[in-house]
Amino acid sequence: MSVNEMARMKFYCDDDRCIDCNGCSVACAEAHELPTGITRRKVITLNEGIEGKEVSTSVACMHCTDAPCEQVCPVDCFYIREDGIVLHDKKTCIGCGYCLYACPFGAPQFPRDGAFGTKGAMDKCTMCAGGPEETNSIEERELYGQNRIAEGKVPMCAAMCSTKALLVGDAQEVSKIYRARIAAKGKGVQSAPYGWSKAYGA
């Protein structure tokens, strides 16, 4: 990541490289010790079975610009860091589900709580940046998982991606890598990757 004051963290999955191995999803679940039934990151395949058009890509919370989840939350439990990472406070969340309705990616998930099966506090990808609790405290880890960003590490999913399809980091750095890949291949058009415009605007 560059030492740019305007650093804006974004996810990008290169669907030319994604091989549908699901490693990111497993790594994420293991790193954050997620309960069963919660999958913060998921690999999806588009146009399945259509020759030449079938692509796989990895989706999680995209940490959108003007995040819709943040806009609809009735208890204002979301906060957006200066670097664009969208986080939320599980102690404030009431599990109403509105963020899920607003999300274009189906990212927010709700563990079932107690005998009534009520929705517990929402869980989603934190871009490995934890939550509002003290950084790297036991409480933060239990509620949100690892805070790798605070330790200067790359988020788990991108760190282990075997084909380096999944990239995360400052938006400019990510596009630089993306452009270099297109150039190296010598073919293809530089179209916005899947989900990019939905998450980050045109």
Added chain:
Amino acid sequence: MKKYILLLLGSFLLASVAYAADSQIWGEMRVENILAYGKEGSLKLGSLFTMLQSNYFAKIFLAILVGVPSVFLLHYLVIGPKVFSHDGKKIYAFNIFHRIVHQIAAISFIVLVPTGFIMTFGSTFGGGEFVRMMKDLHGLATVTFAIVVIPMFLMWLKNMLPTFDDIKWMMIVGGYLSKVKRPVPAGKFNAGQKAWYWFATLGGMVMILTGAIMYFMDFNIPMINEVTGLSQIDLLRASAILHAVVGFVIVALFFTHIYMAVFAIKGAIHSIITGYKEEEEVKILHSSWYKKLKKEGKV
């Protein structure tokens, strides 16, 4: 035990499939949901919900919360309440069954409305444990309301069908804009009460249904999706929108109902407690019913 009551309430289907089925939101359907979001030619419920929820819903609820009681305060100060003699004869209007059903619905509403407001203005209350508890109470009160909504719908249905009196009643706004006690055209229930009845029962059923959909969230009842033509996630979005819009009307009419029973017609609330209405009150405010009772020799 509580769970058993829940199941009894027709939520049986919802509850059982909620756990058994493959997720309709995060499973295979997720790809379709993502692709459908904001798609040309679709209802664009995702962005519609986001726009309405972030800009309008809370503001409209606040306007109702402040506006409706303000109008009534003004009415009380300018026109004042209707006072009828409580020493005269009484007319039996509500039997024990009516009253019990009404009281269960009343208690449910006394819980449902404030807890709903607390959730709507959740950020003002700081969210967390307190608002979560209000959310659970909102769900529990739904159960008691769901028990009585159908009996209530049926027990008053015959009296609630529209009549010509209703048009006349609406033309003079039930006589509430005048201080003079003139017979008001209305049967056992006036047009205002009828409007409230239809919104409380049919609207109430919409609230129960949309609320239950949001509560159980990830269930799989293909019939609902086929009938509505909506995917599960869009069904949730539509439910959230409907729940708020029908909620506006129900809350506004609920405030009106309380104002009428407690303030605007002095002591009117006693009729649903004892079952008896004051003869003078019936003579003026339900003149058609009074005439009918007189003809039948019941007064």
